[in-house]
Amino acid sequence: MLAGGAGTRFTGPGHKLLAPLTDGRTVLAVAVGQAVEAAIGPVVVVAGALGSDELVALLGDTVTVVPNPAWRSGQASSLRVGVDWARASGATAVVVGLGDQPGLDPEAWRSVAAACGTPIARATYDGRPGHPVRLDAAIWDLLPTSGDRGAAQLLRERPDLVTEVACPGVPGDIDTAEDLTTWPPQP
Numbered sequence: 001m002l003a004g005g006a007g008t009r010f011t012g013p014g015h016k017l018l019a020p021l022t023d024g025r026t027v028l029a030v031a032v033g034q035a036v037e038a039a040i041g042p043v044v045v046v047a048g049a050l051g052s053d054e055l056v057a058l059l060g061d062t063v064t065v066v067p068n069p070a071w072r073s074g075q076a077s078s079l080r081v082g083v084d085w086a087r088a089s090g091a092t093a094v095v096v097g098l099g100d101q102p103g104l105d106p107e108a109w110r111s112v113a114a115a116c117g118t119p120i121a122r123a124t125y126d127g128r129p130g131h132p133v134r135l136d137a138a139i140w141d142l143l144p145t146s147g148d149r150g151a152a153q154l155l156r157e158r159p160d161l162v163t164e165v166a167c168p169g170v171p172g173d174i175d176t177a178e179d180l181t182t183w184p185p186q187p
Helices: 027-038 052-062 075-088 106-114 137-142 152-157 177-181
Strands: 044-047 064-067 093-096 120-125 128-136 162-166
Touching (some): 027 052, 027 106, 044 052, 044 075, 052 064, 064 075, 075 093, 075 137, 093 106, 106 120, 106 128, 106 162, 120 152
Parallel strands (some): 120 162
Antiparallel strands (some): 093 128, 120 128
């Protein structure tokens, strides 16, 4: 779970990932809870603007929080931190989600994790691509090492590596204070 960014488009009080949703839980706690509920493997949260200690206090011991000291350089560095953790742990794939997407259904996580046939599987919602995205170890060295895009460029340049998986859930993210007030979005 990538949670390293500063959330600069959010004009509400505090960081967007710590903003409460209608049920009182934070954006990040709900997003992480969906991934944990999917039960597809260990959940790793990459920290950055919000420090590791703050995220551990929020999320408890159900996840592993890994710091990204280079978080200001963009999303690619957070993805790299997560992939490096997975590689060191002997994982053969990662399933990546974003901390500001609390509507990703646990079934979406499971469906993407289980998809086979190509080294990348990407969730789609009504035909539109989204998260989560499964990245097999075979393509980790093809991922960017800098910039503010994770695997997006690789997915665009190499569609032959990608299986699209129709998923349930609400793929929208919380970027602005308005997004928060209109959550959950209506279909």
